[in-house]
Amino acid sequence: MGDMRNVVADATGPVLVLGAAGTGKTTLVADAVAARIASGAAPALVFAATRQAASELRDAIVRRAGRTTLAPQVMTIHAFCLALLRRWADAEDALPTLLTAPEQEFRIRELLRGWRGSWPAELEAAVGTRAFAQQVRAVLARARQLGLDPDQVADAGAAAGEPGWVALGEFLAEYLDVLDAEGALDYAELVHRARILLGRPEVADSVRRQFGAVYVDDWCELDPAQIALVRGLVPDGIPVVALADPDTSIYRFRGAHPRASAEFVRLFTTPAGAPEVAVLDTAWGQGVTQAEALASVARRLGAPAVDAGAAQAYRAPRPTGQGRVQACTFADGATQARHIAGELRAAHLDDGVPWGEMAVLVRSGRRQIPPLARALADAGIPVEVAGDEIGLASELAVRPLLLALDVAGRGGVPDADEAHRLLLSGWGGFDAVSIRTLGRLLRGADAEVGGTPAPTLVAEALAGLRPVPEGVDDLADRRDLLAVAAARVTAGARPDEVLWELWAGTDWPARLRAEALRPGDGAARANRDLDAIVALFQLAHESAAPGGADGVRWFLAEVAQQQIPADSQRESAVAGRGVRVLTAHRAKGRHWAFTVVAGVQEGVWPDVRRRGSVFDAQRLSSAGLGEGVVTRELVASERRLFLLACSRAQGRLLVTAVEGTEGEDDRPSRFLTELGVPVRHVVDPPVRLHTLRALVAELRRVAQDAEAAPGLREAAAARLARLADATDADGRPLAPDADPARWWGLLAPTSLTSPPRGEVVRLSPSQLEGVLTCPRRYFLNREVKAEPPRSSTTILGSVMHAVAERAASGELTYATASELLDAVWADIPFPAAWLSASERAEADAAVERFVAWQSGHEHADVVGVEVPFEAAIEVDGEVVVLAGSVDRLERTPTGDLRVVDFKTGRSLPTQAEAAASVQLGVYQLAIEAGGFEQHAPGAHSAGASLVYLRHDATPGWPKDYRQPSLAEKPHLSDDPDELAHPTWVHHQVAQARRVLAEGSFDARPGGHCQWCPVRSSCPARSGQVV
Structure with a gap:
């Protein structure tokens, strides 16, 4: 390192320093700049990759200089460009405002909404979507990185015969005009303007007099515009040192490329000769096993774009540590998290590794950090997640405040679902039981409510549209608070002022503070909630959103569009006292003694989903429109990110994945085997916790x-x-x-031979079916909230129901239905690109079947779709309330009602199973009990149908099952218990009510066990009591 330090510190021309991870590139910069300061040489200008990296590098230089000196010039390229523009701005011009990424995306969406230009007809349906705005933003950035003007983008589109790109060039012109008028710049435009400014001789000369050398850390993370800026800044004869690690260049989506190392050599080659290429040949802290594992992955990237000798030395640094590498797979994510927690705690207790010297890295912050951080915290591991690792909109504590702000911005009138979520949240302070009680009070207080569902009554009371029952002071307080907030919005208050009104007007702050100060697991959760809420207020305070309802919409969109890593509002230093949980992207430049790379799943890592389904920014080049990035290049980018994550370990590396049976994302990534170490499948990890x-x-x-x-x-x-x-x-x-x-078990067991009388049980059709199928699974999913996240298949079902709803409100064709799928498809989180393509093909086929079915039922008298109902029935002398909604409700010529339920599942029932469908039976019973009285007074059930859109009855026509009406077939068996009830559905409801009232949630084995999400702890599988 000493010889290399002299080479870099005493450089007289351009030098490219290649160094693999852990070879000390940033340390070399700090030493070289400190040496220049000590020798009295002209000041150096240092470019770092991020604000935090610049701050840390500046501190390191000052420490090494060992004496008081002016702060060294260490900054990001964006900071340099902003300072340049502000220094040379005309006196009469206002200083430019730099837009954050969410602010820029919001501005683009606003402009798209009001743009007077025209998009091709095939793009019209997509223009209003968030995905379209994101792709437009990516193209705008790419154009400026390449130094292209709007007319050049339009010309590229015209040359390729693509009118969408022509329109995009025209939109870019208006976008830049609007930002000019507002005195605002985005990051790409900032660098572009700085390059233009440096083209003025007097500006370039003035800037160059301020430094005698330039150092650029992470050269391979610069985009083309930044590279061109550095070249324009540094004249021939001034030392410029670039430090590069092409194998861990991970920001290709921002315009960076590993070939930047070769570009440095090309740009700085002069008649006097080519730049010197030096290589750091020692990997500090890496053991032999880790070095071999990293080299095994790197070999699959192809040779770096430098001469062969330098490339060979760069890929083979000499290890100096004693580290080791392990790779493990697990049956499910919960087992993986338990094992990671056990390994972290063992490293801390047995090996003496401080918590702050350990980290867990993942590929996706939004999908993987929250559940993993919760699992580690529940296992007693002190966890630190930087505030900007998780989007604000995903924070559980932030959601109710955003929802309350949204409702206030719309006049303070929530719908039934919004009211339910608000009251159940920390902001509302209610629980599910008290909300049900409130619904009964509202119904009892007004005899004229008729068939109005209780959730609607609660929403109306919260909105001030009906009186609040006496004694329910908390609801009255929330009603008044929403009304005050809505009035403040109308009066033009800014979003931060309205948010403070909504926050400070409840006892939630006091409850969170008390919880944070109380010892126990809840304290950490309360502190995380408070941190998130503070970040929300900081963002609201710094937002450029105007006052009034428009400002509320602006701010909500700004929060919703925050990406990971987020912008400066939520960048926060961590205390370093806990295990860091962060994305691999955020780990660049950092190292830990024990690093875990978790969730290395195929479809997640590599993530080769196409980001630009309409406009692929990578297609744009200085020569026009090309083919874009091929899958091979996407995989290589993901491999570099994986290599970066694994190279963060300076001691021990553990790489984990799930190898289950639940789908594509349960298959370990190909990268796991590329490490070249044995992969051990852990069947039963130790679960003993040291808490x-x-x-x-x-x-x-x-x-x-x-x-x-x-x-x-x-x-x-x-x-x-x-x-x-x-x-x-x-x-x-x-x-x-x-x-x-x-303790349980010390008192004599009690028995409950009959349910408690007078208690009203409320059930939806799906809850009833869940209780009867397996009480234990129902309890864990519904009451304990252990239900896994919605899968892509479940989301597809919701999309198909939206298509059905569109059909009921107007004419539906295959083309219009496909447009609906296009608008939402990019936002469905498929675990792999091929799975997205496969599901899309099935969705298109399902749409085609639905359109055919719809055309065959076009003369049906459709009462409505997603029609809510609530009906009270009596079973065994007790009242049970059935509530839910039906997919489609039709009226027959006789005035009776028929229910149609659309299904998107893959498995088909038998005709007997369809005839005994509890869900359809509940719909029929609700009709008979007056649940749809407001739509068809006195109507009876004419039966029900299940329509399976994934399956053909005949080509192009969905499979349709009919359930006889309860009048046709009131009973399904000769069971005396069933015959004692009016219908077989009454009997099923009675059984479910008895289970809920007794609280006996036993496991019931059956065919459904194959897909049960909680089967790993099921006593029916192990023969044990859990």
Whole structure:
């Protein structure tokens, strides 16, 4: 390193320094600049990749200089460009405002909405979508990176015969005109303007007099415009040192490319000769195994774009550490998280690795960080997630405030779903039981509500459209608060002012503060919630959103469009006292003693989904429109990101993946085997946790174990007694579960032979079916909220229901239905590109079947789609309320009602199973009980149908099953218990009510177990009690 430091510090011309991960490139820059300061040489100008990297590098230089000096010029290229424009702005001109990425995207959407130009007909349906705006923004940035003007983009489109690109060039011109009028710049335009300014001799001469050398860290992460700016800034004869690691160039989506190293050599070659190419040949902190693993991945990237000798030395640095590499797979994500938690804790307790010296890296922040961070925190691991790692809109504590702001911006009148979510949140302070009680109070207070569903009554009360029952002060307070917030919006208040009104007007701040100060697991969660809310207020305060309803819409769009990594509003330093959980992109420039690279799944890593389905920015070049990025290049970009993640370890590396049976994203990535180390499948990882709660559990197990030695049981009991008496500084028990008074099983078991009388049970059709299929799965999914996230197949079902809704409101053709699919398809999170293509083909076929079915039923009298209902029935002398909505409700010529339920599942029922469909049966019973009285008073059920859109009955026509009406077939069997009820559906409802009332949620094995999300803990599989 010493010789290399001299080469770099004493450079007299251009030097390209190649260094693999961990070879000390940034350290070399700090040493070289400090040496220049010590020698009294002319100041150096240093470019770093990010603001945080610039700050850390500046501090490192000052420490090495060892004496008081002016702060070295260390900055990002964007900071340099902004300072340049402000320094040379005309006196009468206002200083330019730099738009953040969300602000730019919002501005683009606003301009697209009001643009007077015209898009080709095939793009009209997509223009208003967020995906379209994102792709337009990417093309705008690409054009400026290449130095292209709007007319050149339009010319490229015309030459390629693509009118969409011609229109895009015209839109770019208007976009730049609007930003000029507003005195605003986006990041790409900022660099473009700075390049133009440096073209003025007096500007270039003035800037060049301020430095005697230029150092650029992470040269291969510069886009073409930034590279051109550096070349224009540095004249021949001035030392310029570029440090590059082509194998970990990861920002191709921002215009960077690993070939930038070769571009440096080309740009700085002069008649005096080519730049010197030096190589850092020592990998500090890496062991032999890790070096071999990294080299194994790097070999699949092809040779770097430098001469062969330098490339060979660059790819083979000498390891100096003792690190090791492990690769493991697991049956599911929960097992993976438990194993990672166990390894982190063992490293801390057994090996003495500080928490702050460990990190868990993932590919996708939005999808992978929240569940993994929660799982680690639940296992007692101190976790640190930077505020800008997760989009604000995804934070659970932020959602109710944004929803309340949205409602206030629309006059303070929420719909039933919005009211339910608001009241159930921390902002509302209600729970599910109190909301149901409120609905009954509202119904009892007004005899004229008729068939109005209880959720609608609650929403109307929250909106001030009906009186709040006496004694429900919390609801009255929230109603008044929404009304005040809505009035402030009408009066022109800014979003931050309205948000503060909504926040400070409740007791939620006090509840969160108390929870944050209380010991226990809830404190960490409350602190995270408070951090997120503070970040929301900071963003609102700094937002350029105007006042009034337009400002509310502006700000909500700004929050929703925040990307990961986010903009400066949420960049935050972490304390370094916990395990970092972050994306691989955010790990660049950092190292840890123990690094876990988690969730390395095929379809997630590599993620080769096309980002530009309409406009692919990578197609645009100085020569016109090309073919864009091929899949091979996307895989190479993802491989470089994986290599970067694995190279963050300076000691121990653990790479994990899930190898299950649930779909494409349950298959380990090809990258896992490219490491060249054995992949171990962990079947049953240790689950013992080193936490206070785990200690109490272990002591209780021993104390109650009749087969344990008496002395051991007595020792366990004595320790439990000490823990039960232990309190914190405020007198609160530290281990309340150590007190035998809180233990289950010490009292004699009670029995409940009949459900408690007078209790009203409320059930939806899906809940009823879930209870009857498997009470245990129902309880874990619905009550414990252990249900997994919605899959792409489930989301597809929602999309198809939206198509059906569109059909009921007007004429539907295959073309218009396909446009609906196009508008939403890019936002469906498919785990792999091929799966997206496959599902899209099936969706198109399903749409075609639906259009055919719709045309065959065009004369049907459609009462409505997604029609809500609520009906009270009596079973076994008790009242049960059935509530939900039907996909499609038709009126027959006799005035009766028929229900149609659309299905997008892959498996088909038998005719007997369809006839016994509990869901259809509930719909029919709701009709008979007056659940649709407001639509068809006195109507009876004419039966129901299941329409399976994924399957053909005849080519191009969906499979259709009919369920007889309850009048035709009131019972399905000769079971005496069933015959004791009016219909077979009454019997099913009675069974479900009995399960819920008794609280006996047993496991019921069956064919459904194959797809059960909670089967790993099912006692029916293991024969044990859980």
